[in-house]
Amino acid sequence: MRIKTTYSASSDPEMYFDRLFKETYANTVAYLEKISSDKDLARDLAQEAYLKVWQKLELLPEEDEETLRYILIIARNCFLDHLKGVLREKKQQDAYATVFIETSAAANHMEVKEQQQIIDHTINTQDESARRFYLLNREEGLTYKEIALQEGVSEKTVERYIGRVLRTLRTRLASFIFLW
Numbered sequence: 001m002r003i004k005t006t007y008s009a010s011s012d013p014e015m016y017f018d019r020l021f022k023e024t025y026a027n028t029v030a031y032l033e034k035i036s037s038d039k040d041l042a043r044d045l046a047q048e049a050y051l052k053v054w055q056k057l058e059l060l061p062e063e064d065e066e067t068l069r070y071i072l073i074i075a076r077n078c079f080l081d082h083l084k085g086v087l088r089e090k091k092q093q094d095a096y097a098t099v100f101i102e103t104s105a106a107a108n109h110m111e112v113k114e115q116q117q118i119i120d121h122t123i124n125t126q127d128e129s130a131r132r133f134y135l136l137n138r139e140e141g142l143t144y145k146e147i148a149l150q151e152g153v154s155e156k157t158v159e160r161y162i163g164r165v166l167r168t169l170r171t172r173l174a175s176f177i178f179l180w
Contacts (some may be wrong), residue, residue: 021050025069028075035079049075080084122169130161137162
C-alpha cells in the first residue's frame with residue numbers, strides 16, 4: 001500500500017488526513033472485520049480509530065507502511081477497549097441478575113412463610129372436628145370414606161367439615177394474594 005504524501009500533517013492536516021483516510025480505510029475495516037467477525041462493529045470501530053488518528057495526526061510515522069501499521073494498532077486497541085466494555089457490562093448484568101434472583105428468592109420465602117402462617121392460623125381456629133378431619137385428609141392422606149369410618153361419622157359430614165375449612169382458607173388466602 002502506498003500513501004501519497006503530497007500533503008503533510010504539518011502543512012495541511014485536513015488534506016493529509018483526508019488522503020490518509022481514503023487510502024487506508026478499506027484495509028482498516030477489513031482488519032477489524034476479521035478480528036471481530038462483525039461488519040457493522042468493524043465500521044464503528046474504524047470510525048473511532050480514525051477519530052483517534054486525527055487527534056494524534058502529528059505523531060504519525062513518516063513512512064507509509066509504518067503509518068498503516070500505526071493505524072491498525074489504534075484500530076486493534078479500539079477493538080480491545082470495546083471487548084473490555086462488553087465484558088464489564090456482562091459482569092454488571094450478571095451481578096444484577098444474581099442480586100435479583102437472591103432478592104426474589106428471599107421475597108418468595110417470606111411470602112411462603114406468611115401464607116403458611118395464615119394456613120396454620122386458619123386451621124387452628126376451626127372447631128376440633130373440622131381441624132381433625134382436614135389434617136387427616138391433607139397430612140395423613142386419608143380419603144373422606146376412610147376418615148368417616150375411623151371417626152364414626154358419615155362421609156357427607158366429613159365432606160361438609162373439610163369444605164368449610166377450605167372455603168375459609170380460600171377467603172383468607174385470596175385477601176393475602178390481593179395485598180401482594
